[in-house]
Amino acid sequence: NAGVMQNPRHLVRRRGQEARLRCSPMKGHSHVYWYRQLPEEGLKFMVYLQKENIIDESGMPKERFSAEFPKEGPSILRIQQVVRGDSAAYFCASVGQSSNTGELFFGEGSRLTVL
Amino acid sequence: QKEVEQNSGPLSVPEGAIASLNCTYSDRGSQSFFWYRQYSGKSPELIMSIYSNGDKEDGRFTAQLNKASQYVSLLIRDSQPSDSATYLCAGDSSYKLIFGSGTRLLVRP
Numbered sequence: 001n002a003g004v005m006q007n008p009r010h011l012v013r014r015r016g017q018e019a020r021l022r023c024s025p026m027k028g029h030s031h032v033y034w035y036r037q038l039p040e041e042g043l044k045f046m047v048y049l050q051k052e053n054i055i056d057e058s059g060m061p062k063e064r065f066s067a068e069f070p071k072e073g074p075s076i077l078r079i080q081q082v083v084r085g086d087s088a089a090y091f092c093a094s095v096g097q098s099s100n101t102g103e104l105f106f107g108e109g110s111r112l113t114v115l
Numbered sequence: 116q117k118e119v120e121q122n123s124g125p126l127s128v129p130e131g132a133i134a135s136l137n138c139t140y141s142d143r144g145s146q147s148f149f150w151y152r153q154y155s156g157k158s159p160e161l162i163m164s165i166y167s168n169g170d171k172e173d174g175r176f177t178a179q180l181n182k183a184s185q186y187v188s189l190l191i192r193d194s195q196p197s198d199s200a201t202y203l204c205a206g207d208s209s210y211k212l213i214f215g216s217g218t219r220l221l222v223r224p
Contacts, residue, residue: 033211042121042203042216043159056211091158103149104212106158 004029004094005074006107013082014115021110022074025094031055032075033104034067037089046090049075082114117142117208121215129223134191136218138204141185145206145213148180148187153201153217163189194222 005024013019025032031050035043045059049069060067064082069075079086089111093104118141128134140148147166151159165171165178165187177190187206191198201217 035214040123042119043205043212043214045211045213048211056209103161103164104159106160108158 004092004105004107006090006092006110008110009108010111010113012113012115015083016081019079019082019086019112021077021079021090021092021112023077023092023094023107024074025092026096026105029094029096029105031095032069033093033095034075034077035091035093037091037109039088043091046077079112082112084114087112087114117145117213119204119206119213119215121204121218123216124219125221126218127221127223128194130194130196132194132222134194134198134220134222136189136191136202136204136220138187138189138215139185140187140204140206140213142206142208142213143182143185145208147207148178149205149212150176150178150187150189151203151205151214153203155200159203191220194220196222196224198222 007022033048034046037043047060047067048056052071064080066078089109091106091109093106120139150163152162153159163178165180171178175192179188199222201219203217204215205212
């Protein structure tokens, strides 16, 4: 059962390092969302991608954050020069092209800790 | 800024009671609404969707939508300790979901 796969599940970085989070959508799904969840808070939209195209990045911080979804391979969320405030759970969700926007299938998340 | 608002709780109910979770939203353009359940340390999972005014029932769950009042609710009948989780309300907005901060539900045995 190939659900949404995220890795790493846990990542520890020191301030100033780079974090790369990967997401492989469900088989047959061509659209990916990234959300961030701070402790005891809800999910905050970051970016919406389809293969080789960023559809909506209105939730992405203007600096240090980038995302891509190449033709081959997983979607990647990249955080450069991490700061303590980047510590959070980052969830990826996928949806099929013809599926309802709200029927998102979430991965288990990548939990980033910045020391 | 389009928002979805929820009371953070915790909402504590005894086993067997009805749990009522509420949500309001600001984007009048939102057409579809969803309830996701999230256990501690886990990922959200979809439990209910509702697209038109009125009630929608699925087993022990009933979702209610009132677009005029911009109000969404979720009722859980015969609450079980296994229902203890955070419930996230979400509305669609321009091809993405906007989530509330979630309501933590605690069902006491």
